[in-house]
Amino acid sequence: MDTNQYMGMFLEESREHLQTLNSCLLELEHNPEDPSVLNEIFRSAHTIKGMSATMGYTEIAELTHEMENVLDLLRKNQLKVNEDIVDTIFKCVDTLEQMVESIASETEHGVDVSTLVKKLVSIAKGESAPVSNAKPEVEKATNNIGVIQKNSVELNDTDIAVLNKAKTSGLQPFEIKITLSETCLLKSARAYIIMNALDEIGEVIKTVPPSEDLEQENFDQSFEIIFITSNEKAKVQETLLSVSEVANVEVNSLDIGVTEEAVEKKQEVTTAAPVTLPTEAKIAPAKAVPSKVQGPGMDKKVKGGQSVRVDIEKLDSLLNLVGELVINKTRLEQIGITHRLTELVETIEQMDRVTTDLQSVVMKVRMVPVGQVFNRFPRMVRDLSRELNKEINLTIEGEETELDRTVIDEIGDPLVHLIRNSLDHGVEHPDERIAKGKEATGEVRLIARHEGNNVIIMVEDDGKGINPNVIKGKAVEKGLISQEDADKMDDNEAVRLVFLPGFSTADVITDVSGRGVGMDVVRSKIESLGGLIDVETKIDQGSKFKIRLPLTLAIIQALLVKVHAEIYAIPLGNIDSTINITLDDIKTIQNKEVILLRGQIIPIIRLADVLNVPETNDTEGNELFVVVVHMGEQKAGIIVDNLIGQQEIVIKTLGNLLTGIKVIAGATILGNGQVALILDVGTLMQ
Amino acid sequence: MSEKTYSNDEVQVVAFKLAREEYGVDILNVQEIKKLTDITRVPYTPDFIKGVMNLRGSVLPVIDLKKRLSLVEEPYSEDTRIIIVKVDDISVGMIVDAVTEVLAIGPESIEAPEAVVDGNVNGNNFISGVGNLNNRLVIMLKLSEIIGLNSEAK
Secondary structure (H helix, E strand, O other): OOOHHHHHHHHHHHHHHHHHHHHHHHHHHHOOOOHHHHHHHHHHHHHHHHHHHHHOOHHHHHHHHHHHHHHHHHHOOOOOOOHHHHHHHHHHHHHHHHHHHHHHOOOOOOOOOHHHHHHHHHHHOOOOOOOOOOOOOHHHHHHHHHHHHHOOOEEOHHHHHHHHHHHHOOOEEEEEEEEEOOOOOOHHHHHHHHHHHHHHHEEEEEEEOOHHHHHOOOOOOEEEEEEEEOOOHHHHHHHHHOOOOEEEEEEEEOOOOOOHHHHHHOHHHHOOOOOOOOOOOEEOOHHHOOOOOOOOOHHHHHHOOOOOOOOHHHHHHHHHHHHHHHHHHHHHHHHHHHOOOHHHHHHHHHHHHHHHHHHHHHHHHOEEEOHHHHOOHHHHHHHHHHHHOOOEEEEEEOOOOEEEHHHHHHHHHHHHHHHHHHHHHHOOOHHHHHHOOOOOOEEEEEEEEEEOOEEEEEEEEOOOOOOHHHHHHHHHHOOOOOHHHHHHOOHHHHHHHHHOOOOOOHHHHHHOOOOOOOHHHHHHHHHHOOOEEEEEEEOOOEEEEEEEEEOOOOEEEEEEEEEOOEEEEEEHHHEEEEEEEEHHHOEEEOOEEEEEEOOEEEEEEEHHHHOOOOOOOOOOOOEEEEEEEEEOOEEEEEEEOEEEEEEEEEOEOOOHHHOOOOOEEEEEEOOOOOEEEEEOHHHHOO | OOOOOOOOOOEEEEEEEEOOEEEEEEHHHEEEEEEOOOOEOOOOOOOOEEEEEEEOOEEEEEEEHHHHOOOOOOOOOOOOEEEEEEEOOEEEEEEEOEEEEEEEEOHHHEEOHHHHOOOOHHHOOOEEEEEEEOOEEEEEEOHHHHHOOOOOOO
């Protein structure tokens, strides 16, 4: 089979499942007895095994196979969860991650799985060093085993009613046990084919495991089906065996042992004698059907909802098309107005509502919950706190908060930085904490939430905080600020010094309360995303890093301005104010034009000159518009002919051919279909 | 022009006019042909870049082909068209005076550029060959050079 076309899907799904493994393992550490977590882990490992075998990555398949063995024992309670086992499985997951990544980068991974495989095998044999933190309840254990191992088809009242009815109308109920061949790779697909084949000759009443599990390959080699048909047993058997990769089919006719209430209701059926059968099928009233296997964790799985994987480029082009639709709608509107076609105008109003909705839906489609980034942190915190010998509890809030895909992709690294810092330098050692009268366990909180058109992400800890005086001292020592400046600074300003480039060096980490490891890198990353970062801190109470991000990078608020005949967009984020001046207000200092604004001297930029805009005849009179912009601390006034207004614009690139044009940050398409260029205020001011 | 079936060796060419000369580009590079629309000037670009246009929501650079080939400029007319071509994943619009037709040119009637134009325009090798169809000369353009991928892109 040519597997190349599935590569992307394989990688993505593997990563997803590895992530699930990671988070479920963490969960397992806390609730070693929760069967639903174990099931989830088992499923993920199983899927990875299946996929990697299909793709021909035998090493991955081998490792996951051994993992599966251990997990299966755990699931059946023949083995108890302990630290050793969890650690080993964690190691396996790490190794798998490495292998998957090396497949992605098409390099040799050089990972040797044999030691891990050996370790897993020995665990499976029960040779793991037992650690006391697992306290299994024996009763529950036996219960579970009972359920899992029997695995026979249990029928509830409805099923029995259906079967009875079928029988009266001359249909044969069968219990079928189908065993797939060991080599079957796509078991769910095979199961689906079998179901289809059966549907053609009769009706499937029930399957064990349930059909959802079959679809998700959540079964071993075999499954059972209760089936009614007008056909003969032999015919059923023949149909099933004609499906490839089916190793064995057992078809037994099913007699129904009926519960007493049912007997009363269905007189004629009782004559069929309630004999218990040679098959394992037993009838239990609905209440007796054990629901324990599908424990409380099941609803968690459902929450994920259904989703489709879509290439981001397709979404972009969808967005483009919607934009084009809007533009065409505007044109239609114009036609309707100029020709006074009331009916057309009314229809277009309807269309307007639809297109507006469409636009917002398309924008939403591009949004991804921050949970995608956050979910790797619990594992990181676990490992790091062990390494640092600290007790740390990570709380995550608002992981459902959505951000644009492009932002999500970029935000991971800065957050890793911040969290590492919090763990490493913020939270103290347990004994130190107790001495300070705090809980031994440090709290680190990662919070995301919406705030207007922004998303706020906060990394908070209750550690020792940042000492502004130490920071000042360091900054002066490094020559970043002068002593006088330092003296003038208030504490808040001082703490923000950590964001200065050059502040962070290795020795700072150990001397000071530590913050400063690449903080300038974090800041520049956040700012490149159009965001802001700030810090609040109190000594011995902790620090809080607050990141403010725009919802999306694709749409910004901008001011449209006119220069002669051309229209330009200036991002609103850069704009301080707009003012109206006359030519007389422009002064010169050393031949540079400036204006005075509330006592402040602001250099001015004549946009028409900078951009070589061709002159048109209609030069405006004495009045000029100045857009006061800022970049960091710097300010400048941009002189334009006219202000058109504020508008949401969709940022588009100028394409590969025109990259790197200074002063121009991109382009956007206006309501009338015209292209307007977006100014890059930063370079404009230089 | 005689209708005939295209053989494998023949190149199909979209032919268009620039001033009084006829030019052609490989049809496989041509995505579409549009009427002249609004073009937004982009500062700090070579002068043959006319600007950018809106093609169904994407922003596309537009080259003034006559400027690129150092031909005499004329005002745009009713017949002026933008040919959207794609070379190595880069889409570009080219302004031409008029699109004439699609031609099939056999390899035997294409002459190497050296034979025809000595030294080439401004030392650039924009021309990949000249097709000779019964004394009708079609100058075949090398698009990657026109777009400037291999030389002074900026």
